[in-house]
Amino acid sequence: MDKITESLLKLVSDWDDDVYNGAYNIRENGGCAGRQSTDNIKIEPKEGGKGIDIYIKEGTKDEKVYIPACISKSNVEDLVYNDFHVGENADVTIVAGCGVHTDDEEGSSHNGIHRFFVGKNARVLYEEKHVGTGEGGGKRSIDPVTDCQLEEGAVLEMNTQQLSGVDHSIRTTTGKLEKNAKLIIHESILTEGDQYAKTDFEVDMVGEDSAVDLISRSVAKDDSYQEYHSKIKGESRCIGHSECDAILVGNGKVNAAPELFAGDLDASLIHEAAIGKVAGEQILKLKTLGLSDEEAEKRIIDGFLNA
Amino acid sequence: MLCLNNVKWKAEDGAEILKGIDFEIEPGKLTVVTGPNGSGKTSLAKVISGVEQATEGSINLDGVELIDKDITERARLGVAYAFQQPVRFKGITVRDLIELAQGSKIEEVDVCSLMSKVGLCTNDYIDREVNDSLSGGEIKRIEIATVLARNNAKVMLFDEPEAGIDLWSFNGLVEAFQELKKNKDMILIVISHQERLLEIADNIVVIADGKVRIAGPGDEILPQLMQDEKAVACPVEKENN
């Protein structure tokens, strides 16, 4: 594993001292740079190195599995298929990060296709950070595709963050929720320069008393552009909530198009959206505490993205 | 000493809100600024803290002219201001805000003593976001705490600190002000309509229609206020007569 990969791992996951505590699979430039299974969490490669299957045993508690993917040079186009099979009543954390580093005018891309099969009453906390680093004008792309199948009573909580340096990103997330299942997604996206990011959610609540909570925070700086599209479908008695908050800085642009579909009288769906510049009164307040304009703006944006 | 001389402020729409304010405020004393709604008290606080720029006049803090300084510079020179309408932030916790106010990481014991001054239990609040989920009274107390936390403060300005605060906590707040004025270097200004605060004021300044109507020691001014509430309630009429 090269030094760049190591520094990317530090940015996107809690990598330190050359080790992960638990099961892991490190993907580097399209190959495997390390893998470890535990008694309860088995990681098996798919044929042809195209990805991995992660099997989490029924009832596994308090374990973490790390599956970061890094690209440390240009001209890599990585496409990977990862499937998570989470057994009934398990309660685990999955840490998946992606870093793309290029230092010249050539680009690189990572395209991770994830499928989650979350068994009855299982709980998964999924944490994912994306970052681009390096010099030069090469385009760094990260385009994740995620599908979530939640069985009865399953809970999947996803915290996803696009930190900085990702020039192009299209994030597609779909999901289907059975009875009492719950999907909670907190995403935060920062774009700068002429970066582009698009988020596309489509979640189908088919089971009674299922619930979706989708919270998106984005900051579009400079000439960057972000698109947000969410479609929450309630096909039974269920609760859906989505909230899209965006802050514009400079010439940043955001297009938010939320969609709600209620196919049942007892579906309760709410959407909230707000786009605007950093509130002037927030800047004023922090300035009265002694911060400069720039410090105040930075603090407000950092807080907003990390909320 | 904080000296204001002929301070005027015009709002963006051209209306003159502060029409030449003069007063001097000594440290180590509690000065309560009062007056009818819309008379210009908050405008005055904003102009002192730099949130609004005075259009004319002089604001002098211990020999340093503040009038041309911006908000940040004034804050660094020791001006601290608790807003009448506290600001909410998504993603900034009470701890974050207090630490920004103090300018450094805050120790657990200090958080506790600070929070208890404003009547909040540290454990319940310290990690909460200063967002819409806080009630009016809660956010008001946190706003007050951001001023109490200021290490370098020479001037503390509280804009209607009693608003929205329950009686029990208000007693604590009164104590906090009494404690603050023991600091012989602190210039303590509280904008208030509250009788309790007027009663403990060393000095009272009554603002009406953008001007100082009367000012002087609390024990002289308060009886006048009580006796002739109209002097404050209808300043314009009185002036015209």
Ligand SMILES: Nc1ncnc2c1ncn2[C@@H]1O[C@H](COP(=O)(O)OP(=O)(O)OP(=O)(O)O)[C@@H](O)[C@H]1O
């Ligand atoms: N930015 C502004 N633009 C125009 N008018 C303003 C502005 N700010 C304040 N005013 C007006 O100036 C007057 C004084 O307002 P200010 O907020 O200072 O009153 P106040 O004495 O603090 O009142 P209260 O007791 O209700 O808090 C009011 O008539 C108000 O409408």
Ligand SMILES: [Mg+2]
């Ligand atoms: Mg006011």
